Amino acid sequence: MPSVGAPQRSRAERLLAPAAQRRLRHAARLSALAAALWLPQAAALAWGIAGWAEAAPLARTLWMALIFALLGMLRGWGERHAARLAYRAADETLHVRRQALLDHGALRFGGTSSAALAALLTEKLATLGPWITRYRPAMARARLLPLLYMLAILPISWAAALVLLVAGPLIPVFMALVGMAAQEASRKQMVEVGAMNTLLIDRIAALPDLLLLNAAEASRAEFATRAEALRERTMAVLRVAFLSSTVLELFSALGVAMVAVYVGFSLLGEITLGTWGLFGPGLTLFQGLFLLLLAPDFFQPLRDLAAAWHDKAAAEAVAEEVAAAEVSLGAPVLGQGRRVPPLMGPASILLQGVALERGGRRLVLPDVAVAPGGSLALRGPSGSGKSTLLEVIAGLLAPETGEVLVAGQRLESDTADAWRARIAYVPQQVHVPEVTLREFLSGEPEGAVPREALRRARAERIVAALPEGLETVLGESGAGVSGGEARRLLLVRALIRGADVILADEPTADLDAATGAALVEVLAALASExxxxxxxxxDPALCAAMGRVIDLQADSC
Structure with a gap:
């Protein structure tokens, strides 16, 4: 754990956007300077009160009151402006980090689960806010104010300065010791939050199966176990926070109490030691009041920093998860996912020397050359790289080495969106959006869906079985379709939209023999067109219907 005065660029600070860094620096300086105005405020207040006891002219008290009020207004403006800068920095940083994670994960395949990513984007990233708005300004005040107050107190009383000098450093020491436990507790709590969200999303997705298998009670018990684990992690964080607060309040209270006792007995004439003797033995009323007003504020910056230290511990735990998520998600897919005109040129595909990391291992893909209007079957056991090769052709994965040429042009970020405008991609797991079937197929809420396209893809029965036909809303909260039905609907969409490149990943899986044979005929007909x-x-029948077959492994089907 770094010391209070040692600036160090931590993992959490590397999450800050450059503009947010600048705003935070300005906010920290302004917050420290605004807080330092308490020094002349305290002097004005002590001088004004001392004038009452000394029967000074009323004008002295009025002038001191005016100075105190003006400095208070200036201090309030500075603190308000500093807080505004800090909150703007927090908002900007959260927006940038969320957008970066969304850009990485928008079209990813595998990696971090959607539930874990959702927890990171919402609950966990939000914990960066208190750290951004509180920690840096608190650190600036802790660096400046105790030293400034010590320079003001020492010429008046070396005894009061000694008390504060002994009690003050104990707060950062215990703050560092407790901070290590706080960071570990926060990290474990964040892991439990992510696990709870993942469990919730998984169980919602599997709810029909749980009911059919009569496993609701077992699922409820698992939820109870996970909720209890989260409660324990949260209580562990709170215990550390309460322990830290107790220790810090103890030392600050003792320090203020000892200064108050010294000032009281010195004003009563019982103690004549502890001063330099420049103004006579003991303290004057002004000096005593000035010391009493500064002593609590000597500890306040350290207490603020201690409170913000827990925010820093939580932020460091979240920063570790953000770094891990970015590694897991990998680089974003090629392109921006925008609607653009189709890429010009023949519908040819060429892969040469392509290799990439996938699932923790390096995949070396075979060289592939498909002429316009050609057909190719990729054959091999699960894990041999068939799906990965399709994703590379679609621009959903970027190779680390080698090159991919499509329509005679290099497939990269500038051409990926236009290339995908020509593609009908049929993955194994189809995400059906929450729109009507008509809009899903045609791309328009009132678009036409030719019956011939439904017939060719053997999808007429799918539409007939839906409660409202083409106007049925699909998706998570709609009527829904099976995986095999969704793949056939994607082929209908390809026919309607005139896609001249068809990429299909296990299109006949989960289909009965008759429907699978019909779908093979559709794909063969598309190739013949x-x-x-x-x-x-x-599927041996599908492989045989294609013009060429590439075996990714010699012992494949």
């Missing part, structure tokens, strides 16, 4: 078709499949 001059469309470029690439499929990944274990």
């Amino acid at each position: 001059g469309r470029t078709v690439v499929v990944a499949s274990h």
